[in-house]
Amino acid sequence: MPPTKKTLMEGFRLMLARFGPRGWWPGETPFEVMVGAILTQNTNWKNVEKAIANLKQEDILDPHAMLGLSPQRLASLIKPAGYFRVKAKRLRSFLKYFVENYDGSARKMAKRDLPQLREELLAVNGIGPETADSILLYALKKDIFVIDAYTKRILSRHGLCAEEDCYDDLQALFMDRIEKDIPLYNEYHALIVETGKDFCRTSPRCAECPLNGWNNLP
DNA sequence: GACCAGGCACATC
């Protein structure tokens, strides 16, 4: 039932042919990517953009500056992204970690190796596996494959994973098979999100699904 | 007005 490398790469090819390169992550700096990764938890990206625009407007899209805001002020600025109270708290947890350990420098942070960084990030309140891996791959250019709800749904609809598979199972499914290639990891996840927004919601064969025929399902 | 969106922590059994 788990896919072969060939199957995984065929899925990638199909999605890329449909959508083209997605140019992820949408963000001008590694820090903006980190902030976006927390703000987009269970939230539409359009809403995150509004929140980030507010931070830019105030000229405080900077780890030290953001940490200097009161929690209430921070929450009011990120309001459009939803869950603004919890996310203000989560952002502050991350900012505290980032400033205390790396002086708010993504370049310094990136010098550490992947396993250590992943462990550190997962220890920060409000950062789970998807957020940690998004920061690692898209902000710090580490070789880690990002899994999300779409990934599971798409694989499951196409008979390529079990319904009960967890985050780590699915991550291993990809990383044990496809080349260790950061641009490929980047694009593959982005294409899964693009596909998942409109397809594979209920059946593997919606009329316009770019993955029709994948894994030779009837 | 229901439903969904690029999750996560915490309570409870």
Next chain:
DNA sequence: GATGTGCATGGT
């Protein structure tokens, strides 16, 4: 260990 629930805005 599995399951349920709160968190909240904005678009369709």
